Amino acid sequence: MASSGNVKVVCRFRPQLANELSKGGNSIVRVDAGGTACQINGQRKATFSFDKIFADGCTQEEVYDYAAKPIVEDVLKGYNGTIFAYGQTSSGKTHTMEGPNVDSEERGIIPRIVYNIFSYIDLAPETLEFTVRVSYFEIYMERIRDLLTDGNVNLQIHENRERGVYVRHATELYMQDPEDVMAVMRSGAERRSVAATNMNDHSSRSHSVFLMEITQKDTIKGGLKTGKLFLVDLAGSEKVSKTGADGTVLDEAKNINKSLSALGLVIMSLTEGGNRQHVPYRDSKLTRILQESLGGNARTTMIICCSPSSYNEQETISTLRFGLRAKKIKNKAVVNVKYSAEELERQVCRQNQTASFSVACRSCDTHVRLLSLLAR
Numbered sequence: 001m002a003s004s005g006n007v008k009v010v011c012r013f014r015p016q017l018a019n020e021l022s023k024g025g026n027s028i029v030r031v032d033a034g035g036t037a038c039q040i041n042g043q044r045k046a047t048f049s050f051d052k053i054f055a056d057g058c059t060q061e062e063v064y065d066y067a068a069k070p071i072v073e074d075v076l077k078g079y080n081g082t083i084f085a086y087g088q089t090s091s092g093k094t095h096t097m098e099g100p101n102v103d104s105e106e107r108g109i110i111p112r113i114v115y116n117i118f119s120y121i122d123l124a125p126e127t128l129e130f131t132v133r134v135s136y137f138e139i140y141m142e143r144i145r146d147l148l149t150d151g152n153v154n155l156q157i158h159e160n161r162e163r164g165v166y167v168r169h170a171t172e173l174y175m176q177d178p179e180d181v182m183a184v185m186r187s188g189a190e191r192r193s194v195a196a197t198n199m200n201d202h203s204s205r206s207h208s209v210f211l212m213e214i215t216q217k218d219t220i221k222g223g224l225k226t227g228k229l230f231l232v233d234l235a236g237s238e239k240v241s242k243t244g245a246d247g248t249v250l251d252e253a254k255n256i257n258k259s260l261s262a263l264g265l266v267i268m269s270l271t272e273g274g275n276r277q278h279v280p281y282r283d284s285k286l287t288r289i290l291q292e293s294l295g296g297n298a299r300t301t302m303i304i305c306c307s308p309s310s311y312n313e314q315e316t317i318s319t320l321r322f323g324l325r326a327k328k329i330k331n332k333a334v335v336n337v338k339y340s341a342e343e344l345e346r347q348v349c350r351q352n353q354t355a356s357f358s359v360a361c362r363s364c365d366t367h368v369r370l371l372s373l374l375a376r
Ligand SMILES: Nc1ncnc2c1ncn2[C@@H]1O[C@H](COP(=O)(O)OP(=O)(O)OP(=O)(O)O)[C@@H](O)[C@H]1O
Pocket: 013, 014, 015, 017, 087, 088, 089, 090, 091, 092, 093, 094, 095, 096, 100, 200, 202, 203, 204, 205, 234, 235, 236, 237, 305
């Protein structure tokens, strides 16, 4: 089953932070009552529309319900899904994806997804057997580092027909319950590259990718359905004059800005009348890993995180423009299913029986045998 659709773009404004207020920043954003348009009333006046806009004061649950829940439902039907957070440094990406505390109402999208997937599994019929596999890595200075083990610091990206684009030798762990996943996330988060800057005491210096792969086997009909879910917390773009970056933090900032530019170029080629035959996915590790999520076989939601403060007006407008472009990307998602030989036979027979011209039994048998051989 295939379905085409645009990337869904959700915008979230966080409250003003102390450092913005201390610089005399005032809120320049007004979100309309319908929650799909916002006005920026700063030095520049502009209006932007998205699938949904959350003003500061919205809850983590509201963001999850709109931005993530439908993608989780799709992944459980066998589609690939991606949710990623984009925005300038300290705009609230990690707050949105993980939250400040995974054990409270303030928990972010990833812990909510994990608990929801396992409650779905608990309620599913016993004839379905599930496996949940996770990996967790970061792209730091254009190198892929495994966050689930020490020393695995320069992983390579490969592609084949079976798996599509994947990170070779990334640790993959099978999970039994949500607490397992949360423990894995916590230990991965401890390995993440974080630094203090003038804009954020815990600024992520890498793009992190938390990948969950859910496979369901129908023990009666046979056949396997697999949905891959990419949960991506991007490093924030930053103006080094504002973050005060120097030394390693400055090198990190240059790499972050470079890979975010590569992401911008990919989005530009997929939209704005660009040449879809030559989308520069290979220009950065980030865009290569997100290849299927941007213009490919996935349901994708992008959450653009913004500051409402006049202090960050320019960055907010540039993030909102980025979101507008991303909204034009078209994906074509298909259910990843492998039928058993028996199920294929049943389907061919059904098709032959409903065809308007009748096919001789002998010919039908021939087809059935051929397809079941192919399926083995
Ligand atoms: N919706 C929110 N409500 C309350 N506080 C928030 C919200 N969003 C972000 N914050 C606070 O703002 C600060 C920066 O948030 P966060 O670290 O999530 O930003 P970020 O976009 O991930 O930054 P970076 O790109 O530098 O890693 C944190 O102290 C966080 O707690």
